[in-house]
Amino acid sequence: MSLDDGLFFIVDWNFLFLIIGGCITASWLLIRLVSVSDSDNIESLTNTVALIGFPVGISSLMLAGAAFYLDSMEIGLPDSFDIVTLICLGLMGLVLILRPIKDFRFGTFISLAIGLFGAALLIFLGANQVKIIAGAFIVLFLVIYLTIRMVEDLYLLIAEILSMPIVSVSVGLVCIAQGLLQLFGASFLDLLAGVI
Numbered sequence: 001m002s003l004d005d006g007l008f009f010i011v012d013w014n015f016l017f018l019i020i021g022g023c024i025t026a027s028w029l030l031i032r033l034v035s036v037s038d039s040d041n042i043e044s045l046t047n048t049v050a051l052i053g054f055p056v057g058i059s060s061l062m063l064a065g066a067a068f069y070l071d072s073m074e075i076g077l078p079d080s081f082d083i084v085t086l087i088c089l090g091l092m093g094l095v096l097i098l099r100p101i102k103d104f105r106f107g108t109f110i111s112l113a114i115g116l117f118g119a120a121l122l123i124f125l126g127a128n129q130v131k132i133i134a135g136a137f138i139v140l141f142l143v144i145y146l147t148i149r150m151v152e153d154l155y156l157l158i159a160e161i162l163s164m165p166i167v168s169v170s171v172g173l174v175c176i177a178q179g180l181l182q183l184f185g186a187s188f189l190d191l192l193a194g195v196i
Contacts, residue, residue, distance in 0.1 A: 018179030026172025057096025102159035115141035
């Protein structure tokens with residue numbers, strides 16, 4: 001079995017990813033419906049499910065990437081894969097990846113690491129004046145931090161929007177419905193074509 005055939009097989013089973021990922025994405029609603037405990041337990045259980053969803057989100061984005069790869073090759077995409085599936089996998093992957101890491105501020109750590117690396121590089125190259133080393137560290141830290149801060153703010157805004165229960169539950173339910181439709185050989189596109 002070649003790599004293309006293996007990817008084709010995995011992409012053809014996308015309904016399984018959609019159903020499992022959709023359940024994890026809609027976990028806030030599912031936990032609320034099943035649970036009768038207090039809101040603190042529900043919140044901690046939802047956060048635990050979000051951590052489990054992180055690898056599923058990565059797998060969803062990788063599956064979408066595999067679909068792009070297969071579409072560019074001679075083998076093509078399976079008949080079960082359509083644009084709705086691609087959108088569902090992409091949105092679900094983003095929701096599942098961004099939900100557990102939305103509170104992680106990576107800009108400070110990256111800036112600190114680059115500033116320390118720059119100072120260490122100056123020491124390695126023979127600089128021995130503390131003012132030069134400290135100045136290089138401060139300049140590198142501030143420039144990188146301010147640059148990354150803009151990207152981080154945008155990332156946090158997207159993560160906050162996708163982590164809202166109404167958005168994540170909606171994405172999850174649509175993914176579950178698309179996965180179930182694909183299990184039975186249909187799609188939202190088929191239903192839409194039947195209505196129009």
